[in-house]
Amino acid sequence: MKNILLVSPYAKNEMLWVTGEEASLCEVLNIYPPLGLATVAGLTPEEGYSVQLWDEVVHGIIDEKTVFDREYHLVGVTGYGMHRPRAIELAQIFRKRGVMTCAGGPGASSAPKEYQAHFDVVFGGEVEVSWPQFLRDWEEGKAQAVYHQIDKPELDISPLPRWDSIRDTMKHYHLGAVQTTRGCPYDCEFCDVIYLFGRRQRHKPVETVIEEVRVMAAFGYEWIFFCDDEFGGDRKYAKELLRALIRFNETLDRPMYYSTQMCITASGDKEFCELLAAANFDMVFIGIESANPGSLKGANKLQNLRGNLLDNIHILLRYGIGIRSGMIVGFDEDDTSIFQTTYEFLQKACLPSIGIYMLMAPLGTRLWMRLMHEGRVVSLARNKNLGPARARTNIVPKLMTRLELLRGYRWLLDRVYSWDAYADRICGFLSLAGQSPHRADQPIPKPDARALVEKLGAAPEALPAAAQILDHAEQVAPHLMVRAKHLVVQFARYHVTIQETLRDLDVNIAREAAGEMILDRNIPIAPLPLTFKNELNRILPEVYRRLYANMADRSQISLALTDVFVELMLRVGGSFQKFEQHHMTLLEELSDRHTAKYNGVPAVDFVPLARDAEIAAAAGMPNIKKLRVVDDIYKSVFQRIAEHGRAPAAALAPPPQAGPAPSPAIG
Ligand code: B12
Numbered sequence: 001m002k003n004i005l006l007v008s009p010y011a012k013n014e015m016l017w018v019t020g021e022e023a024s025l026c027e028v029l030n031i032y033p034p035l036g037l038a039t040v041a042g043l044t045p046e047e048g049y050s051v052q053l054w055d056e057v058v059h060g061i062i063d064e065k066t067v068f069d070r071e072y073h074l075v076g077v078t079g080y081g082m083h084r085p086r087a088i089e090l091a092q093i094f095r096k097r098g099v100m101t102c103a104g105g106p107g108a109s110s111a112p113k114e115y116q117a118h119f120d121v122v123f124g125g126e127v128e129v130s131w132p133q134f135l136r137d138w139e140e141g142k143a144q145a146v147y148h149q150i151d152k153p154e155l156d157i158s159p160l161p162r163w164d165s166i167r168d169t170m171k172h173y174h175l176g177a178v179q180t181t182r183g184c185p186y187d188c189e190f191c192d193v194i195y196l197f198g199r200r201q202r203h204k205p206v207e208t209v210i211e212e213v214r215v216m217a218a219f220g221y222e223w224i225f226f227c228d229d230e231f232g233g234d235r236k237y238a239k240e241l242l243r244a245l246i247r248f249n250e251t252l253d254r255p256m257y258y259s260t261q262m263c264i265t266a267s268g269d270k271e272f273c274e275l276l277a278a279a280n281f282d283m284v285f286i287g288i289e290s291a292n293p294g295s296l297k298g299a300n301k302l303q304n305l306r307g308n309l310l311d312n313i314h315i316l317l318r319y320g321i322g323i324r325s326g327m328i329v330g331f332d333e334d335d336t337s338i339f340q341t342t343y344e345f346l347q348k349a350c351l352p353s354i355g356i357y358m359l360m361a362p363l364g365t366r367l368w369m370r371l372m373h374e375g376r377v378v379s380l381a382r383n384k385n386l387g388p389a390r391a392r393t394n395i396v397p398k399l400m401t402r403l404e405l406l407r408g409y410r411w412l413l414d415r416v417y418s419w420d421a422y423a424d425r426i427c428g429f430l431s432l433a434g435q436s437p438h439r440a441d442q443p444i445p446k447p448d449a450r451a452l453v454e455k456l457g458a459a460p461e462a463l464p465a466a467a468q469i470l471d472h473a474e475q476v477a478p479h480l481m482v483r484a485k486h487l488v489v490q491f492a493r494y495h496v497t498i499q500e501t502l503r504d505l506d507v508n509i510a511r512e513a514a515g516e517m518i519l520d521r522n523i524p525i526a527p528l529p530l531t532f533k534n535e536l537n538r539i540l541p542e543v544y545r546r547l548y549a550n551m552a553d554r555s556q557i558s559l560a561l562t563d564v565f566v567e568l569m570l571r572v573g574g575s576f577q578k579f580e581q582h583h584m585t586l587l588e589e590l591s592d593r594h595t596a597k598y599n600g601v602p603a604v605d606f607v608p609l610a611r612d613a614e615i616a617a618a619a620g621m622p623n624i625k626k627l628r629v630v631d632d633i634y635k636s637v638f639q640r641i642a643e644h645g646r647a648p649a650a651a652l653a654p655p656p657q658a659g660p661a662p663s664p665a666i667g
C-alpha cells in the first residue's frame with residue numbers, strides 16, 4: 001500500500017464575497033473544498049493506494065513537528081501562482097523527512113520551472129492522463145521529473161472527485177465545489193485560462209454534474225459554486241444543465257443556491273437568463289473589466305462591447321441575479337481619468353459586489369509577451385512584505401506612471417468601498433431586482449440595523465448605510481430582505497479586508513515614491529516575434545508527427561517540442577521575420593537532435609524514420625489541431641526564452657519613474 005498526502009497550501013482568505021452571515025456563526029473556515037486535489041484522488045486507484053487530502057486552512061499548518069497518522073510515500077502539493085512560496089516551503093519540509101514530493105495545479109502549470117528545483121516531480125496542465133501514467137512509472141521505479149499533459153481530454157474521462165478522506169471536515173467549507181466545463185472560447189489578452197485549459201470548451205456530462213451536486217447536497221451544502229471560467233460558453237449545454245438543476249431543486253425541501261463565473265453576453269439570451277434565475281443562481285462573477293471601451297478593445301475583451309455594457313448589466317440584475325464584477329485599471333488606454341470614470345460607472349451599474357485590481361501581466365499570457373517586448377514587465381520578487389496580490393502590479397503602465405496608477409487605484413478602492421457609495425449601489429440593485437421575483441428569496445421581517453451593525457462590530461458609518469439598505473429593501477423589494485441583510489454582513493467583512501489592502505498600498509506607494517522598490521525589468525535576449533504564433537499553427541503538426549514517430553517515450557513529446565522551438569528561436573533570434581523553408585530544414589534537424597537526446601542515443605547515431613515510415617508510425621497520432629496545444633507550446637517557448645534572457649538583477653537599470661538606483665531588499 002502506498003500512502004499519498006495531497007496538500008492545499010495555506011493562503012490568507014481574501015475572498016469573502018460569497019460568504020453569508022452564517023459563515024462567522026458556524027464552523028466555516030474556508031470557502032471551497034479543494035476540488036483539484038479531490039479530482040487527483042479520484043484518479044488514483046483505490047486498490048494499492050491510500051490518499052489523504054489536507055487543506056492547510058482547515059486541517060492545520062504543516063511544519064517540521066506535525067505528526068501524521070501514517071508514513072507517507074508521496075506528498076503532492078496544489079496551488080495557484082500566489083501559493084507558490086508556501087508550496088515550496090511544504091516541499092522543503094517533506095524533503096527533509098525524506099518523502100518524495102510532487103507539484104501540480106495552475107501555479108505549477110503556469111511556471112513549471114519555478115517548481116522544478118524544489119519538487120521531485122512537477123505536473124503541468126490537467127492530469128487526467130498524466131497522473132495514471134505517473135503512477136505506473138512510479139510503480140516501475142522510473143518516475144520522471146516532469147509530466148506535462150498537453151492533451152485537453154473530454155471531461156467524461158475526469159472521475160468523480162473523492163472526498164472520503166476529509167468527509168468529517170467538509171462542514172468547515174462554506175460552499176460546495178463542482179466543475180462543469182473547462183476552457184473558454186474567448187481570448188482576453190491578460191488571461192491565462194486559455195493556456196491552461198484551451199479555447200475549445202469541454203464539459204462534464206450533465207448526469208455527472210448532477211451526481212456531483214447530489215454528493216455536495218449530501219454533505220449539507222446549500223450553496224454550490226460551479227468552478228468554471230465561462231459557464232455559458234456552450235449555451236446549449238448550459239441550458240440543458242440548468243434544466244436538470246431546476247428538476248433537481250424541485251426534489252429538495254430547500255432548493256440549493258448556485259453561483260459561477262460567466263460572460264456578460266449571457267444578458268443577450270433571455271431564455272438563458274430565465275433559466276439561471278429559475279435554477280437559483282443568486283450571484284455570478286462576471287469580468288466587466290473596464291469602464292473604458294478603448295481598454296476593452298485593447299484587451300480583446302470584445303464580448304463586453306456588444307451593446308451597451310450598463311444596460312447589459314442591468315438586464316441580469318433585473319432577474320435578481322447579483323453580479324460580482326471584476327474590474328481592472330491600468331490598461332494601455334487608461335490615463336489618470338480612469339479612476340473617476342470607473343467610480344461613476346460602478347455607481348451607475350449598481351453592482352452588488354465588486355473586485356477591483358490593477359492590471360497584472362500573468363506569466364506567459366499575450367499581455368505578458370507584448371509588455372515583455374516593450375520592456376514593461378517588472379519583477380518584484382526581491383521586495384519583501386509586498387502585502388496581498390492586489391496591492392501590487394508587475395507592469396509599467398503606458399499613459400501614467402506606476403506611482404500614478406498606485407495612487408489612483410488607492411483612491412478608487414477607498415471611494416468605491418465606502419459605506420455610503422455601497423449603500424447607493426445596493427439600493428439601486430434592490431430597485432432593479434425588485435421588479436422580478438426570485439425563487440431563492442424568502443421574505444423575512446426587517447432586521448434592526450443598529451443591532452446588526454453592533455453584532456458585526458462595524459465602523460460607525462456602517463449604521464446609516466445599513467439602515468438605508470434595509471429600509472429600501474422593505475420599501476421596494478421585501479422578498480429580497482434576506483439578501484439585503486446578507487449584503488450588509490458581507491460588506492462589513494469586505495470593508496475590513498479593504499482597509500488592510502489600503503494600508504498595504506500605502507506602504508508600497510511610499511516605497512515606490514522614495515525609489516525603494518526593487519523593480520527588476522524582465523528582458524528576453526532573443527525577441528520572439530508575435531507573428532511566430534501564426535506560423536506555429538501551421539508547422540507544428542509536421543514537427544509533432546516527426547517526434548511522435550521517432551520518440552521512444554511519447555509522454556515526453558511536449559518537452560521535446562518546447563526544446564526544439566526554443567532552440568530555433570535562440571538560433572534565428574531577432575533575425576526571424578517570417579517562416580521560410582530553411583527554417584523547416586533546421587526544425588527537422590533540431591527535432592532529430594532532441595529525439596536522440598530523449599531516446600538516450602548520441603545524435604550522430606540517430607537515424608530518423610523515412611517519410612513513408614514516419615507517416616505509418618504516426619497513424620495513431622492524436623489530431624494536433626483538436627488538442628489545441630499551440631498556445632501551450634508557444635507559452636513554454638517564450639517562458640524558456642525569457643529565462644534564458646533574465647539578466648542578473650543588479651545589472652538592470654530601474655524604470656525611469658522608479659527614482660534612484662535600487663536599494664537592497666526591504667526587510
Ligand atoms: C473556482 C475558481 C476560483 C474560486 C475558488 C478557488 C478555490 N480556492 O477553490 C474563486 C472565485 C474564489 C477564485 C479566486 C481566485 N482565483 Co481562481 N479560479 C477558479 C477556477 C475557475 C476553477 C478552479 C477549480 O476548482 N478547478 C477545477 C479543478 C478540477 O481543476 P484544477 O484545480 O486545475 O486541478 C486539475 C489540475 O490542475 C491538476 N491538479 C491540481 N492540483 C494538483 C496537485 C497535484 C499534486 C497534481 C498531481 C495535480 C493537480 O489536477 C486537476 C485535474 O486535471 C480556475 C480556473 C479553472 N478553470 O480551473 C480559476 C483560477 C485557478 N483562479 C485564478 C486566480 C488568479 C484567482 C485569484 C488570485 C483571482 C484574484 N485576482 O483574486 C483568486 C485567489 C483566491 C484564493 N485566495 O485562493 C487563476 C490561477 C492562475 C495561476 N496560473 O495561478 C485561475 C487558473 C483562473 C485564471 N487564469 O485567471 N478562483
Ligand code: SF4
Binds near residue numbers: 184185192194229287
Ligand atoms: S472571458 Fe474570462 S476566462 Fe475567457 S479568456 Fe476572457 S478573461 Fe479569460
